[in-house]
Amino acid sequence: MKESCLTGMLNRRLQELTENANPPFVGAGFYFSEMYSRTKSALQGYALVGEDGIELGLRTLLEENNRIAKHGFTQGELERYKLDYLKRMEQAFNERDKTESEALVEEYKRNFFTNEAIPGIEFEYNFVKKHLANITIEDINALAAGVISEKNRVIMVSGPEKENITSLDKTAILAVAEAADNAELKPYEDQLASAQLLDNLPVAGTIVKETKIESIDAVELTLSNGVTVLLKPTSFKNDEIKVTGFAWGGASVADDSDHFSSMHADGIVSESGLGNFSKSDLTKLLAGKTAYAATSIGTYSQSISANCRPADLETMMQLMYLNFTNPRVDEESFQAYINKNRSLYKNLAQEPTQYFYDKFNRIRAQNHPRGNYLPKDEDWDKVDFQRSLDFYRNLYSNAGDFTFVFVGAFEVNNIKPAIAQYLGALPSTDKSLTYNDLNIRPPKGHLVENVYKGTDPKSLAILSFHKEMAYNDKDAFLLNQLATLLNRKYYEILREEMSGVYGVRTSASLNKVPYEYASMNILIPCSPDNVDSLVAAAIGQIKLIQMEGVEQKDVEKSREIYKREKEKKLETNGYWLGALKNCYVYERDFETVSSFRAMDDITSEEIQRVANEYISVDDYLQVVLYPEKNEP
Template sequence: MRKIVPLFPNPRPLKGSTFVISLMFYLFWIKKEFAKLIENVLPFRGRGFGNNSNSWRCNAKNKAYYFFPFLLTFLISNSLSAQSTPLPNDPSVRSGRLPNGLQYFIKTNAKPEKYVELRLAIKTGSLQENKHQLGLAHFVEHMAFNGTRHFPKNELINYLESSGVRFGADLNAYTSFEETVYQLQVRNDTAHLHKGLLVLEDWASGISFDPKEVEKERGVVLSEWRNRQGPNQRLEDQYLPLLYGGSRRLQRLPIGDTAVIKHASIETIKAYYQKWYRPDLMAIVAVGDVDPLAMEQEIIRRFGKIPSVKGPKPKVYSNTVNTRRRGMVCTDPEVAFCQAFLYIRQATKEKIKPAPSTYGELRENLCRNLYNSILNRRLIRLQQQADPPFTFAGLGYGSDWGQNPLFSLSVFTSEAKLKTAIALLWQEVQKVQHHNFTSGELQRQKQEILNVLQNQAQAQETTNSANWANQLSEAFVLGVPYPTPQQRYQITQQFLADIDLDDLAGLIRGVPKDKNARVLILTGPEKTRTQLPVLSEMWHMLDSIEAAAPSIPAALEATNVADLPWVDEPLLAQPILSEKTQPEFGVHEFTLTNGIRIVAKPTPFRKDQILMMSSSPGGNSWVPDSLYVNAAYFADLMQQGGMGKFDFVHYQEKLTGKSVNVTPYLSELEEGFSGSCRSTELEDLLALVYLYATQPRFDTNSIASFRQRQENVLRNMLSTPYYQFAELKQRVKYGATPRRGLNRLEDLPILNSQSLHRIHQDRFGDLNDLLLVFVGDFELDQLKTLSQRYLGNLPAQDRKESWKDLGLNLSPGQIDSTSRGGIAPKTLVEYTWHGSFENTSLERYHFSSMVSALQIRLREVLREQESGIYSLSFDGNVEYHPRPVYRITLGFNTDPERDEELMQKAIQVIADFCATGPDAALLEKIKSTQGQNRQKAEQENSFWLAQLHQRYKEGWNLDGLRTEKYLELVEGLNAAVIQAAAQRYFDDKHRIKLVLKPK
């Protein structure tokens, strides 16, 4: 769906959204997003670098490009000291500027084949609104999809969907403070490509602002505002004025003012469009399977005719740094967690730019990245204590909304530990200030950065066009260079070789010392307000720690455990029992003597990527109820404990500089592993599978630590209305069985090492029926050799096992449940239809086609016609075991004053669909989308991994993987079979309706 960039999007510390630095580190430690952190801070992945060329003549690819790697090495060695030297641009990008000021960037890229990613990027956003236009930059973005010069009313979406474009996935847009970007993917044949460019042309200069469409879209924009309402938003409303009082950004949040959205005249809306949608502020980006010369000529022909418009340059707004010490305690009756944020801003003319433009800026970014990453790695040890001081925490350099240098501290913990947690974090900061890091820490983090960039460089030729297009559009907006991944890797490699502890010492000393430029914010549930620390005590504590800093001992150098091999014992290669090849699908199968089956498909789709998925039937269905709580947390505790000689901390150190990842799981009906790695890390991946299966570490310390952190999460969450509603939904659907309930605080003491080992021995102690599927960039002979060693030595007892039917079915009959909770002005609605399913390939196809068609119809009516919602979820799932059943779920939230009306409307849409089926236009949308989705999916490792795993697990043949076979299904799809499917599956005999209205 169309989106507005959230106030706190995915954290990018150097772009200006400061509060999310804490969230960045939270996600970082939980989900092993270390590589992502590095990419964002540098920032290289997805951010992009821009072209500052003022020449209309294009920067074409030429002979020098072929000698570029050699030239680059020479330039790096001679220019690293030239701090103001601009970073290089990708020489394969064809770029230029038209006489009317519009810029363009064109890049040929073959993935996916036969498609082109288009972007219209505009250097304007909510900051340019006047006081009568609050929210209208975002409103204009919405109107771009509701009528243009060549596509009146909803014809734009209708046309694009009929040509296979998915609304939300291939067609999208966003509005931020300083930019608006439209995104579109089209086929590369002449007709579709020209229509795609016509769409961009209309967005740039031909939005129609039809009065009826404007009135309808008001409701959609207000629904988007309503989506954001909740406890976190209310907390922000309290503390943002403390941080950014008087800031233009605080007064121009992209979502805007509801009063303006409701009442702004069409003339006022159009005034923003006419003033700021100008060619001198625009860029066209085209990346994909396209001839760059022909694309350039088409861009010149189409967009060169847009007349130049004189207008002001977008004004740059900075934030004034308040030098008065401030603090605030913020609470809300529905917030579930206690958090603390300490922000220290510097009053300096030097700004931290969103992305580096020069070698000098890149070097500074690398130093900040090293500092942030090493410091936060130290927090893992604190987090893993038996009685951890915090659940999540983060420290580091970034910038505020005005790009002022910022140091921040954030922590998520219980109210009782809030003061202790902040003290420990502040001590870590002071420890580093007085003792620096160790050489081992620095070297490991350098390797981590290089690993990320090397991955990107090696995958450069198989990178998706959307990534390149996003990079180039942000490049234009930020006005910075856009090196290739190979260039970035080579430059960074040179810099990192030169950066030492003395460089970090200079950065460390730069932590702001001004005690008056500090802001402390404490947040928590209203009921715990009296238990939160007093601000004056917190300030005194921070000052005392700072004064005593010289006496804090230095950190010890890490042990050498991370340097040890994964597996000590010699593993003898076990024989391959049988082999089979299916050359038509490029699939090779082999079975080891312990019964383990391996399915392998080498592919060229993504350079240096290997994906793995595995499963063994049984799952926790065989775990008795007395052990179920331990089984529910089993996989998390397995990861938290580590394996072999590596506890969680040493495991993380061992993974430094590697991309390998293995995740064990224990679901209701099966157990197994999923994983991924680089081509050179296949042995690491298989060694981790072996260790998880044979040497898990369920030690009491890791269990106690996990239990405490979970307690911090659950203690207050259980009393929030939305968690209570989620719990109610499960009770209504399944009754009181603990196997379908949500996590409970009283269950945590049950977790223990003995029970976990018992479950592990039963579920992973006999893997003779384990199926493993490997897809990606690997050599088959190497996989076979390593599998014989590591997988061939997995335990097997020759049990013939399956899952156990526990009889946990959805409640039969018609059930209606309405409850009240929450103070946000929105009603939550969820419908579930369910029943038995005839499990054939044709029925599965008809079912999914029916769901896709009805999802579009519901969106068209509830959003586009009724203006009652911003988005909806509509999913259809089939479960094949213990018996084939289906469920279809519809969910949305809406204005409480319209909830009954819209629920009735949704049911009426479904009834009408059952009575008449899809019309010809909707049928064409589904068939076109299916064909294109399949074409793109077949170029992805993830598609083949999921398909092969499912088919081998269920014993299905591979015929359905033939492209022509699937396209025959698509060609034979008609309105009658979709209508018949709807009539079968929307049987109100088994329908559950759950509604949460506000208090």
């Protein structure tokens, strides 16, 4: 518990530093963990920096360690972290009868490999409740002084080999460490005073319509400001409520000149905070609570995601309200966002796989200026703070465009007052937004493009199929089943029989936005020498299904997998949240969420029909990554 308190508080200080206009690193953190042996543990830290930030990042990491060793933590920091520590244990205890199997497996593994005790969550929760309160600030500061020392310290610096990057040699690293050890360090100032998210409650709206949806045991509400809310109580988790809200529009409604400002508006708001509180202020203010809300702006829609435990419902609703009505205006946070991402993406673009995916996206979109690509260094200069903020406010100015879905541990009558108080108080206008079709289309015909990047002897091939087709639910389901079946076939043929790949990923969908079309992508990681034969085998399997359909054993296997996976999904809040949202997006009947009737549509004839109607083996994009030495 003491180690967790030390690293938890230290990491929060490091997070605060990333909010500076010129942050010393993109991200950083400390943790206690095994070091080269399961029987040896050490305090380990890392910092992710830009190409020209190695020295500053290393020095800041060392100085923050030394600041703690010299001055320690504050009482306020410890009290807040204790609240969060106890909250996590309480959540685990409350879900003790619904713990995921994966979590139990990990406990058994640690018990076997490191002799970690597994007394059970009831014992652990009671133990923490009894002893956490007795841990003092003196205990943590003494632990910090004991483990943070220049006498038992190893420093490693790693990065890509590039001409314009000057790494630090041993002499330079030791000089940075010496400077950090000799720096005059002031104690940390814990500045947040006691406060609350909202000074005054907003004027509540009203529920003007309530509809019971018997097929899924849910209730749909219409609020006085035009907001639609679907409430689906569940008992899958004892301490979980999940929320999504969405509306059409997204970055597509921005002018071309505001493309970059619109694409980053949500990230800038997330970095800046809400109301009068910075991002780190919110972390402090929400100590001991489980409540989260954040917005997201895609190309064709804007959304908000939120979650909480039932006890913190009011806090979550207030965060949702603030995301709509009062994003924080802070230019320093804007500069922090730009500078961190500039460093991050500059490095990311040099990684061969990321470079390849960016090239693929550019080829598929025919270099459309509104495409979604890895930003170049000069693109960050095109993001305007005020234009981003104005665009964000415009997108979230009319809550009447939004549909919200609530799923989890609540009772409808108990949650309705909070819905009216906060969602009913959101602003609405008569002007409704919808998305604009930006006319981003892939090239027609069979096009083959090769990309050369990196030195490792490995390739990645993407086969991308696209066809403009009218949307219908049945074929959307069957197209997805075709992709699932192909995945199994490719595993058998490309991996087991040809020994050419570790795994192939096939995905397919029928889409309605921004226009109606079918798409399927096949990803084949392999050796450069095997690209042609594996691509031919992948296309050959599609042709075989188009000509002969699939064997009955494959039909039965598909039905069995579908039934088993859906039975499992139906016991999770996440599935219900996404499926109910999609009922609005695709205008589906709510009963399809829990129905198994689609399983009967899985037949050899139907899979064959869909393969022929939606996939053309003479019209697809093939893009392949090769190592640089293969470039002609």
